[in-house]
Structure formats: C-alpha cells, structure tokens
Amino acid sequence: MGVDVPGLAAVVVFYVFILVIGIWGSRKSKKVEKTCADSKSEVTIVGGRNINALVGVFTMTATWVGGGYIMGTAEAVYSPTQGLIWAIGPPAYVINLFLGGLFFAKPMRSKRYVTMLDPFQNRYGNVFTATLLLPALVSDILWVACILAALGGTMSVILGLSSAISIVISAAVSIIYTFLGGLYSVAYTDIIQLVFIFVSLWLCIPFLLLSPAVTDISPTTHLNQSSGHSWLGELELADAGKWADDVLLLALGGLAYQALYQRILSAASSAQAQVTCFAAAGTIFIMGIPSVVIGVVAASADWNQTEYGLPPPFERGDAGKILPLALQYLTPTWVSVLGVGSVAAAVMSSMDSVLLSSASMFTQNIYKTTLRKQASERELQWVIRLSVLLVGLAGTGLAFGDDSVFALWILSGDLVYCLIFPQLVCVLHCRCANTYGAISGYVVGLLLRLMSGEPVLGIPPLLLYPGWREENGVVTQHFPYRTLAMLSSVLSVAAVSWLMELVFSKQLIPQSWDILRVFEEKIETEGEEIPVHCEDDDSARNTKF
Structure with a gap:
C-alpha cells in the first residue's frame, strides 16, 4: 500500500x-x-x-x-x-x-x-x-x-x-x-x-x-x-x-x-x-x-x-x-x-x-x-x-x-x-497514617503485585490465586489480584500506623526505638497537645522522613 x-x-x-x-x-x-x-x-x-x-x-x-x-x-x-x-x-x-x-x-x-x-x-x-x-x-x-x-x-x-x-x-x-x-x-x-x-x-x-x-x-x-x-x-x-x-x-x-x-x-x-x-x-x-x-x-x-x-x-x-x-x-x-x-x-x-x-x-x-x-x-x-x-x-x-x-x-x-x-x-x-504505616503499605502492595506475575511483561507468578489458568505456557490470574494488593496496602497503612502510635504513646517500647523520628515530644499549649511539625489541620502527628 x-x-x-x-x-x-x-x-x-x-x-x-x-x-x-x-x-x-x-x-x-x-x-x-x-x-x-x-x-x-x-x-x-x-x-x-x-x-x-x-x-x-x-x-x-x-x-x-x-x-x-x-x-x-x-x-x-x-x-x-x-x-x-x-x-x-x-x-x-x-x-x-x-x-x-x-x-x-x-x-x-x-x-x-x-x-x-x-x-x-x-x-x-x-x-x-x-x-x-x-x-x-x-x-x-x-x-x-x-x-x-x-x-x-x-x-x-x-x-x-x-x-x-x-x-x-x-x-x-x-x-x-x-x-x-x-x-x-x-x-x-x-x-x-x-x-x-x-x-x-x-x-x-x-x-x-x-x-x-x-x-x-x-x-x-x-x-x-x-x-x-x-x-x-x-x-x-x-x-x-x-x-x-x-x-x-x-x-x-x-x-x-x-x-x-x-x-x-x-x-x-x-x-x-x-x-x-x-x-x-x-x-x-x-x-x-x-x-x-x-x-x-x-x-x-x-x-x-x-x-x-x-x-x-x-x-x-x-x-x-x-x-x-x-x-x-x-x-x-x-x-x-x-x-x-x-x-x-x-x-x-x-x-x-x-x-x-x-x-x-x-x-x-x-x-x-x-x-x-x-x-x-x-x-x-x-x-x-x-x-x-x-x-x-x-x-x-x-x-x-x-x-x-x-x-x-x-x-x-x-x-x-x-x-x-x-x-x-x-x-x-486517614488521620492516623504515619511513615511507618506508609512504608509497610508500600512494601505489602509491591510484593503482592510482583508475586502475582504479569503476562504482558513475561513475569511468571509466584502466587497462584483461585481460578488461575495456563494457556500456551502462560499463566493468567482470574482472581482480582490487583484489588487484593490494593486493599492489603490500605489495611497495612492503617493497621501499622495505629499500632505504632499505640506502642509509642503508651510507652510500651522506648522512645529511642523511633528510628524515623515520627513520634517526637509534643508541646502542651492551653491544655491541648499540638504536634511540633503539624502545618495544617489534617497533617499527621509525625516528623517528615
């Protein structure tokens, strides 16, 4: 032509x-x-x-x-x-x-x-x-x-x-x-x-x-x-x-x-x-x-x-x-x-x-x-x-x-x-979200996605979900594995953030273990605790990493 x-x-x-x-x-x-x-x-x-x-x-x-x-x-x-x-x-x-x-x-x-x-x-x-x-x-x-x-x-x-x-x-x-x-x-x-x-x-x-x-x-x-x-x-x-x-x-x-x-x-x-x-x-x-x-x-x-x-x-x-x-x-x-x-x-x-x-x-x-x-x-x-x-x-x-x-x-x-x-x-x-939770959620989402494989890129799956099929040597997942990775990431961010805030606020582990300096001492102002690094009303109570 x-x-x-x-x-x-x-x-x-x-x-x-x-x-x-x-x-x-x-x-x-x-x-x-x-x-x-x-x-x-x-x-x-x-x-x-x-x-x-x-x-x-x-x-x-x-x-x-x-x-x-x-x-x-x-x-x-x-x-x-x-x-x-x-x-x-x-x-x-x-x-x-x-x-x-x-x-x-x-x-x-x-x-x-x-x-x-x-x-x-x-x-x-x-x-x-x-x-x-x-x-x-x-x-x-x-x-x-x-x-x-x-x-x-x-x-x-x-x-x-x-x-x-x-x-x-x-x-x-x-x-x-x-x-x-x-x-x-x-x-x-x-x-x-x-x-x-x-x-x-x-x-x-x-x-x-x-x-x-x-x-x-x-x-x-x-x-x-x-x-x-x-x-x-x-x-x-x-x-x-x-x-x-x-x-x-x-x-x-x-x-x-x-x-x-x-x-x-x-x-x-x-x-x-x-x-x-x-x-x-x-x-x-x-x-x-x-x-x-x-x-x-x-x-x-x-x-x-x-x-x-x-x-x-x-x-x-x-x-x-x-x-x-x-x-x-x-x-x-x-x-x-x-x-x-x-x-x-x-x-x-x-x-x-x-x-x-x-x-x-x-x-x-x-x-x-x-x-x-x-x-x-x-x-x-x-x-x-x-x-x-x-x-x-x-x-x-x-x-x-x-x-x-x-x-x-x-x-x-x-x-x-x-x-x-x-x-x-x-x-x-999520007001409680902090750096520890964010990192855990990122890692969980990334690992689950990578282990699920990707046929377009030729990446074989390490995790086989219910309903998977193999055609011409290529495995395809028919389970909503991306959504599972997304939801797992959200839950990880929320759960780990809440848990870390709990253990540090209750002093269940020493403050020195806060390696990311997320939970620093708070300033008492008129009977209300205000985070040192809080810049606006929806900022998290943690230091920037």
Whole structure:
C-alpha cells in the first residue's frame, strides 16, 4: 500500500495548526507569569489557578480520552474473546471522575497543593515521596507508549505511513508545545483536539452503518459470518474476578494520576474543581460511544466483501488495529482520514498531559525540595522542560512494536492502583497514617503485585490465586489480584500506623526505638497537645522522613 498523499497533507496541516495553538498558549502563559502571585514554575504546572470551568472540563475530558481509550474500547468490543461487556473504559472513567469530585477534589484544592505528591511530602517527607514518584513515572511512560502505539497503528493502516515515522512526528509535536507553554499550551490545544475528536468520530458513524459490508448489527445475526462471534460478549462466573479487577483498576487507579490533579489544582476554587470532575464524567462517556459503535460494526461486518478479505482481522492478529481497519475498509477515503485526525488529536491531548504531569512531580517534589533547594525560577522552568523531553523520549521508545493497545492501557494503571492509590486514600482520609504505616503499605502492595506475575511483561507468578489458568505456557490470574494488593496496602497503612502510635504513646517500647523520628515530644499549649511539625489541620502527628 502506497502513502495516501492527500490524507497525509491533511494530517500535516492539522499538526501545524495544533502546534500554532500550543505556541499561542505559551505566550498566554508568559503573560500570566507577570501578573500572577504564584511562582513561574507553578504557573507552568497549575496555570496560575485561574483556568475557567469550561476550559477545565475540556482539558479534563481530553486527558482521559486518549488513543488507549478510543482504540482500546473498539478493540474490546470487536474481540471475540471479549465483547461489549469487556469495554470497561467508559463506565470506569465515569466512576473515576465522580469519585474524584466527591472525595479527592476538595481536600487537594483547598490546601492549594501544586502536585499530587505534596500531601505525602508534607506528612512523610522527601525520601518516601521519592519512592512514590517511581511508579507514577513508570505508569506515565507506559501511558505515553500506549497512546503513541495507537496512533502508529492507525496511520500505518489508513495513510500507508510507517508506524515509526507516525509515532516520532506525533511525539515531537506534543513535546514541543508542552515544552514551550506548560499547562496553558496543554489546555488550549486540548480544546481544539477534543472538538475535532467529537466531530470526526461521530461523523464516521453513519458511513460505517451504511457500508454494504454491514447488513445487520444485531448481536445474534452475524454469528455465522466471517467474524464468527457476538459483539455483546460473555462474562462467565470464572472471569468475574478478572472483569471486576480491570474495572476497579481503571475507576480507582485513575484517581492516582497527577494528570487528574493538575486539572483539579488549576481550578479557581474547590467547588469549581468538583464541578469540573462531574461535568467531565458525562462528556467522557459520550466520547466513548463512537468507539463502541465502531467495534460493533467491525464485529458485524462481512470482511470478505471488503478489500481486506478473509481471514478477518482477529485471525490475522489485527484486533488492536480494528478502529483504523474499520475506517479504512468500511468508509470513504476522506472519512477515514478524518478518523486518523481524531486518533492523532486524542493521542496528543493525552500525551501532553502525561508529559507535564511527570515533569511537574519531579521538579516540584524532587528537584526543588531535595536536589536543589535554592534553585531559581528560571532553573526550575528548564528542569520542567528537560523532564518533558526525557519522559517523552522514554515513552516514544516503548511505543514501537506492541500489538495490543488495550493491554498497555490496562498495564499503565497497574502500578498506581496497587501502590499510589492506597497511599493517597490514607494520606487524605486517614488521620492516623504515619511513615511507618506508609512504608509497610508500600512494601505489602509491591510484593503482592510482583508475586502475582504479569503476562504482558513475561513475569511468571509466584502466587497462584483461585481460578488461575495456563494457556500456551502462560499463566493468567482470574482472581482480582490487583484489588487484593490494593486493599492489603490500605489495611497495612492503617493497621501499622495505629499500632505504632499505640506502642509509642503508651510507652510500651522506648522512645529511642523511633528510628524515623515520627513520634517526637509534643508541646502542651492551653491544655491541648499540638504536634511540633503539624502545618495544617489534617497533617499527621509525625516528623517528615
């Protein structure tokens, strides 16, 4: 297949337009830096905390609606081994944002934090905070790889362009405007990208439904056609644990992403931050509907009537590219080019957010507080930019050659769900949580997750839970092992924190054994004990580690 020159030209024009908007956003950022009371680095990270509600909803939605969301949902619906019941992205993200608005937006925004790691730094100190950055960084890099792999597959199918070239160009555009303008560039480009995704994907739907190769999309009439399966899918009792684990991973694990809190913390108030979450929950669900329809159409199509022919995509190992394949072979050329643009927009709208979130955490919580406490604002700005570049390059390097976008999408949330989410729940909502409990919870969550294995990475399990299966020498767990690791981590944090406070407050063990200096002498003030290092009303009673 040759390169589709007109289609490629259209995509290039779109990329140039996005880059121009990003550069314009960087100029807006520089203007805000001159008038805002916050430091320049904080303007880059949280936009001066004056992002209006409408822009907030757009950028929040665009962050979650990435290549993994669009292509992963279509892949799940189409796949004979999954189906609609396994298209968990839209409902899981709705739950995610509702919970974020109810339980996390207000505690975070009311304290005027700059990043998700600030509450950990305030309570536990720099060393433990640095250990939390690692899983967050790995997860962000995997997320970048996921969305870039989605774009590479799309452009190679529809435009005939090399997947590697597509990945490199898209990554370069996102890195450049995020490098230049921080959150303002990200937010303003998100608006354009989200509008384009919405219009182009919904425009594709009528053409897909009217394709001659698609005669009936009811879930039972196409069972004997080339796809050979029902797009509804089945959820057997033996798979219920795995299904629940995946849903909870996306719904709860998504609450442990800096990209979420970057938008929450950029809102003008706590109330606006909550409204942004609730409104984005609705728009994210709407944005997932076209992907579901595309998966349904692809599962119902008679591929023998198209130029693609038989065997169908799943039998050729092309299920991960089902969205671009459906657009390429079931719609007119100009419509499929619009589809490419929608995936490109989705990729860049998520990638820029991920790049900025990782750079923000490293700069604010590691470089500024530990490595270079006297760093100037100009220096911090350059650290953010270099971090954006390095994370982008790392994610780009991992994007080549992965066939399943859905697998990378799930894996990207794995570590934050098992390690960071339990810690975030405890640091915000468990007043007794202290450094001893946090360390124990981290170790328990990490060990349980590692011992459960990971088929995508080829890591064999040391723990075999009920319902495990072995196929072609690969063991898969069908027990909700990630959720078990997460809950065990939460319980460990709470239990060990309470136990350590009990034994030291009752002097059951000598004060000298407090090697982390968590429980120091307290000052008596007007009959009330006040911790020496308590900075605000929800700070823990312990010294920072």
